[in-house]
Amino acid sequence: xxxxxxxxxxxxxxxxxxxxxxxxxxxxxxxxxxxxxxxxxxxxxxxxxxxxxxxxxxxxxxxxxxxxxxxxxxxxxxxxxxxxxxxxxxxxxxxxxxxxxxxxxxxxxxxxxxxxxxxxxxxxxxxxxxxxxxxxxxxxxxxxxxxxxxxxxxxxxxxxxxxxxxxxxxxxxxxxxxxxxxxxxxxxxxxxxxxxxxxxxxxxxxxxxxxxxxxxxxxxxxxxxxxxxxxxxxxxxxxxxxxxxxxxxxxxxxxxxxxxxxxxxxxxxxxxxxxxxxxxxxxxxxxxxxxxxxxxxxxxxxxxxxxxxxxxxxxxxxxxxxxxxxxxxxxxxxxxxxxxxxxxxxxxxxxxxxxxxxxxxxxxxxxxxxxxxxxxxxxxxxxxxxxxxxxxxxxxxxxxxxxxxxxxxxxxxxxxxxxxxxxxxxxxxxxxxxxxxxxxxxxxxxxxxxxxxxxxxxxxxxxxxxxxxxxxxxxxxxxxxxxxxxxxxxxxxxxxxxxxxx
Amino acid sequence: xxxxxxxxxxxxxxxxxxxxxxxxxxxxxxxxxxxxxxxxxxxxxxxxxxxxxxxxxxxxxxxxxxxxxxxxxxxxxxxxxxxxxxxxxxxxxxxxxxxxxxxxxxxxxxxxxxxxxxxxxxxxxxxxxxxxxxxxxxxxxxxxxxxxxxxxxxxxxxxxxxxxxxxxxxxxxxxxxxxxxxxxxxxxxx
Numbered sequence: 001x002x003x004x005x006x007x008x009x010x011x012x013x014x015x016x017x018x019x020x021x022x023x024x025x026x027x028x029x030x031x032x033x034x035x036x037x038x039x040x041x042x043x044x045x046x047x048x049x050x051x052x053x054x055x056x057x058x059x060x061x062x063x064x065x066x067x068x069x070x071x072x073x074x075x076x077x078x079x080x081x082x083x084x085x086x087x088x089x090x091x092x093x094x095x096x097x098x099x100x101x102x103x104x105x106x107x108x109x110x111x112x113x114x115x116x117x118x119x120x121x122x123x124x125x126x127x128x129x130x131x132x133x134x135x136x137x138x139x140x141x142x143x144x145x146x147x148x149x150x151x152x153x154x155x156x157x158x159x160x161x162x163x164x165x166x167x168x169x170x171x172x173x174x175x176x177x178x179x180x181x182x183x184x185x186x187x188x189x190x191x192x193x194x195x196x197x198x199x200x201x202x203x204x205x206x207x208x209x210x211x212x213x214x215x216x217x218x219x220x221x222x223x224x225x226x227x228x229x230x231x232x233x234x235x236x237x238x239x240x241x242x243x244x245x246x247x248x249x250x251x252x253x254x255x256x257x258x259x260x261x262x263x264x265x266x267x268x269x270x271x272x273x274x275x276x277x278x279x280x281x282x283x284x285x286x287x288x289x290x291x292x293x294x295x296x297x298x299x300x301x302x303x304x305x306x307x308x309x310x311x312x313x314x315x316x317x318x319x320x321x322x323x324x325x326x327x328x329x330x331x332x333x334x335x336x337x338x339x340x341x342x343x344x345x346x347x348x349x350x351x352x353x354x355x356x357x358x359x360x361x362x363x364x365x366x367x368x369x370x371x372x373x374x375x376x377x378x379x380x381x382x383x384x385x386x387x388x389x390x391x392x393x394x395x396x397x398x399x400x401x402x403x404x405x406x407x408x409x410x411x412x413x414x415x416x417x418x419x420x421x422x423x424x425x426x427x428x429x430x431x432x433x434x435x436x437x438x439x440x441x442x443x444x445x446x447x448x449x450x451x452x453x454x455x456x457x458x459x460x461x462x463x464x465x466x467x468x469x470x471x472x473x474x475x476x477x478x479x480x481x482x483x484x485x486x487x488x489x490x491x492x493x494x495x496x497x498x499x500x501x502x
Numbered sequence: 503x504x505x506x507x508x509x510x511x512x513x514x515x516x517x518x519x520x521x522x523x524x525x526x527x528x529x530x531x532x533x534x535x536x537x538x539x540x541x542x543x544x545x546x547x548x549x550x551x552x553x554x555x556x557x558x559x560x561x562x563x564x565x566x567x568x569x570x571x572x573x574x575x576x577x578x579x580x581x582x583x584x585x586x587x588x589x590x591x592x593x594x595x596x597x598x599x600x601x602x603x604x605x606x607x608x609x610x611x612x613x614x615x616x617x618x619x620x621x622x623x624x625x626x627x628x629x630x631x632x633x634x635x636x637x638x639x640x641x642x643x644x645x646x647x648x649x650x651x652x653x654x655x656x657x658x659x660x661x662x663x664x665x666x667x668x669x670x671x672x673x674x675x676x677x678x679x680x681x682x683x684x685x686x687x688x689x690x691x692x
Contacts, residue, residue, distance in 0.1 A: 020690050027690040033683035034668040035541050039586060040683075041662065044594035056685045084690055281642075334661055335654070336640045340568045340633065341626065423642035 001130075001189070001483050002245050002465055005490035007197035011497065014239060016209035016228055018248070019062075019083035022090070022190070031056070049078040051431060052091075060084065060091065066381040070388045077389040078430035079251060085207050086190035087249055088433065089479070094181040095325075096136040097476035098127050098147040102311065106472045110310065110319050113366050116471040117443045117452035120147065126484035134187055134483070138180030146177070146306050146476070154178045159300040161287045161328040161356065161415075166303065168414030174407075175306040179325070208232055210382045213260040214244050214462065223262070223462045229382045243461045243493060243502055247486065250467040251372055254438040255387050257449075257464070258374045263439075263456040269449050271371040272440050273389070276473055277322070277362035277397050278432035283408045284336045284421040285356040287328060295329060295353030302327035305411070307363075307475050309403070317399040322362035323475040324408060330355040336421040356417050360404045361475045362426075365396050366437050370429075391429040401426055434478055439468035454489035461502040465489050543668060548585045552592035552599070557606040559622035561587065564609060565660045567626045567633070575674060578660045581667035587659055598655075605652025 003013050033040040033055075042055040046064075053061045062081035071077040082088050102109055104116045104123075124147070131150040139155070140148040156178070158166065169176045184191075197203040208231035215238065217224045223244040228237050246253045254270055257263050264270075290298045302325065309321035332355045337347055375388040405424040412419050442448020445457035450469050456462045465486040467478050496502045542548075550558045565578030565587075578584065591602045612632045613621035621629070635650035636657060644651050664670055666683060674681035 022688075022690045028686050028688050030684055031687040032668070032671060033666045033685065034543065034671060036687070038590060039663060040666040041590055041659075044590065044598070056687050059689045059691055335658055338637045338639055340636045340657055341570055342572065345570075345572055421640045425642040 001193055001486035002247060002463075002490040002493070003197045003203050004189075004193040005487055006494055007200045007202035009494045010200075010202060011494060013197070013203045014241070015203060015205045016211055016226065016239070017085045017205065017207050018210045018231065018252075019085060019207060020231075021085040021205070021207045049076075049430070050080050051078070051427075052080060052433070057091070067386075068378050068380060069386050070375050070378055072390065075390065075392050076428045077391050078428045079387075079389065079435075080430065080433045081249065081252070085194075085205065086188045089188040090186075090190070092187075092433075092479055093477065094183075094187055095477035096131065096134065096138070096149075096180045096182050096480040098149055099123070099474050099476055099481050100145050100147050102145050102307075103472050103474040103476075106320075110314075112319055114440075114442060114447065114471055117441050117448075122452075123481070123484050123488065126487045127480065130480060130483045130487060133192055134182035134480075135184050136180055136480070137178075137183050139178040141175065141177045141306070143175055143177075143306055145308075145311055149180065151180065152183065156301070158303070159298060159328060161290070161299045161417075162301050162303055164415040165326060165328070165356075165411065165417070168411050169305060171414060172407075172411065174308045174411070176303050177306055179302070179304055209237075210384070211248070211256060212236075212382070212384050214246070214256065214262055215260075216262065216459070221459065223459050231382070234382065243463070243497065245463045245465055245489075245493070247465040250435045250438060251387060251389070253464050253466055253468045254372055255374070257439065257456075258372075258387075259385055263449050263458045263462060263464075265458050266446050266449075268440075268447060270373055270438050271368045272366040272471075273370045273372060273391055273438040274364040274366040274436055274470075274473060275391070275429055276432050276434040276436075276475060277360070277364055277393065277401055277426045278434075279360040279362075279401050279404065279424065279426050281333075281336075281357055282324070282360045282401075282405055282422065282424070283356070283358040283412055283419055284332050285412050285417040285419045286332060286351050287354050287356055288416070288418050290354035291350050293353065299329040299353060299355070301329070305358075309400075315403070317403065318396045319365065320363035320396075320400070321475060322360050322400055322404045324358045324360050324404070326356070326358045328356050329353055330357075332357070332420060356412070358408050358412075360401065360408065361432065361434075361477075362397065362400045362404060363473060363475050364393070366440070366472060367394070372438055389430070393426060393429060397426065398424075434467070434473065436467040436470040436473045436478060439464050440471050441469050442471065453492040454485060455492075463489055463493060548582065548589060550585055550588040552588045553603070553606060556610060556620055556622070557603070558584065558588060560606050560609045560613075560620060561602075561656075563622040563624070563629075564606075564656060565664075567629050568657055568660045569664045570626075576664070576667070576669045578664050581664045581669040583660050583663035583667065586663045586667070587656075590659075590663075601648065601652050601655060605649055605656065608649045608652070 003015050007013050036055045040055050047053045050061050062083040069079055101120045104119045107113050107115045128150050137154045138151040166176045209228045210231050211226050211228045213227050214223050215225050225240040287299050305324035307321040307323045309315055331352045370391045372387045372389050374385045376385050378386040401424045439449045441450045454463050454465050454469050467482055562584035565584045569578040571577035571580055609621040613624045617624055635653050671683045
């Protein structure tokens with residue numbers, strides 16, 4: 001996004017990306033699952049921490065042996081990465097929600113953590129511009145905890161099952177809405193942002209450039225470029241720059257700053273790592289009236305349960321809140337049915353099209369004790385020291401998800417759905433792929449790394465423009481906010497460059 | 503150096519008189535040939551290597567019970583799911599190998615204890631008492647008991663191996679396009 005804005009403003013930019021650029025015509029082919037070596041199971045042990053990978057897209061995800069990291073075995077961390085031009089925007093789930101002042105001013109609301117140095121009104125104009133670029137569809141609801149956006153209006157009809165669920169939620173004073181998603185066959189920086197930047201003639205894009213460190217001028221302390229290694233040949237290079245912008249994705253950005261010994265005079269860099277709790281299939285259910293092939297017209301589609309906890313009323317057991325995605329239709333997974341053989345086949349045929357499921361995302365409290373540091377004993381394929389990651393969930397998260405499970409079950413019963421499985425197990429930290437923080441914004445240079453413009457306090461021509469800058473995360477998927485903040489930071493940079501402040 | 507082996511079966515040898523009557527056809531030289539190839543799966547029998555013979559028979563019978571054939575759709579036996587899982591488990595990390603090896607051994611141990619015969623010779627009805635953990639309600643966490651964990655894994659793996667097979671795609675894609683198993687395979691880096 002920064003390159004998209006600056007290049008079109010006439011600023012000469014060079015983008016270094018650690019991976020190759022996909023050739024969308026050459027780098028893919030249609031295959032049958034039975035022609036894959038592992039018939040869709042994937043090579044065993046290839047991705048111990050990437051549950052999202054499958055054998056068809058395995059080559060998109062960052063290789064864990066080439067890109068190692070460490071953690072305490074008692075506290076596993078699942079670090080999920082894509083090292084290709086476009087990064088995780090090639091595979092993201094498209095969910096596009098705005099943060100609200102419940103997130104930006106979270107400390108004012110419940111006393112925990114820190115406020116962002118900005119508030120909703122500072123970011124709203126950038127959300128307004130990003131949503132049309134990413135063709136976000138949604139429905140306006142007028143909810144303060146989930147601000148409305150500039151949407152492709154979604155006025156699609158809800159199936160009867162969705163209507164029943166929404167009615168159940170309404171009776172419990174719980175708001176629901178349509179999904180808000182970036183639409184289009186591809187919703188990535190590679191098709192929505194980079195082409196315009198490249199067409200301006202002001203952007204040079206260098207793929208397969210693994211940045212080792214950001215270099216600084218010994219006299220001024222300002223950033224003056226970057227050293228990088230060709231991914232394939234391992235040849236070393238250096239490039240000079242007037243301003244350095246790091247958007248390598250949350251933990252890679254922090255890793256780069258730590259390895260460069262930059263922006264850490266206060267010792268805060270790496271700390272306040274958090275993400276969002278992710279509880280897959282918190283409910284699996286059946287719409288009873290849709291059994292026996294009667295799902296057509298009754299089931300189909302889904303929606304979103306908006307955060308409703310700890311807004312006006314304080315909960316006893318936990319701070320902040322959670323949200324649900326829900327879907328109707330499809331077939332409940334065979335694993336959830338305590339049957340096998342012919343009995344299982346009969347039941348699966350009976351519930352085909354009658355399924356219902358919910359997934360939960362919850363806010364994680366940012367804590368100093370959750371952090372990343374450099375592990376000098378472990379290096380990646382290019383000799384760059386790896387990260388050691390420490391991230392534990394606490395009582396707040398566990399209590400929240402238990403509450404979520406019970407609430408989800410109540411919602412289902414209110415809709416007349418049969419619950420066949422429920423649980424309150426969060427996936428390990430990291431697996432949500434919503435890692436945030438570790439290079440957070442703040443007003444106080446003693447307790448933050450960046451100022452309100454994503455500019456490091458220590459080095460004024462160094463900016464960090466990804467999820468590492470977040471102070472709190474809410475339950476909203478972070479990509480839309482990352483894009484809006486990056487756009488805002490880019491415009492600030494351009495103005496500062498025009499004034500020759502940087 | 504022999505670089506390839508052409509296997510010619512007896513049935514493919516033509517009788518001499520017929521051979522001599524074949525017309526010679528002109529071969530068009532292609533400077534950019536795209537050769538039609540086959541996968542090994544499609545033309546050869548995979549050889550089980552991980553499980554011992556009795557263990558493999560038990561595994562195969564388990565597959566037959568868990569995923570039987572029905573209504574013109576093949577089951578685990580017809581799709582050679584056990585053969586595939588023998589290969590997959592043989593390439594898996596040690597903990598999964600132990601889960602399966604011990605699980606299969608338990609199948610045989612329980613079958614001998616209850617019915618005086620190996621698991622491969624137990625009827626589906628009799629097997630139900632051994633497979634009782636599969637009737638427990640599902641939990642997100644894996645069961646603590648290793649045999650229950652094995653049965654749960656085997657149920658999922660046999661279902662997936664069956665549905666992802668060539669035989670399943672041939673039988674089911676006439677009814678449903680999604681059953682063809684086709685998808686986009688990416689290789690920007692391989």
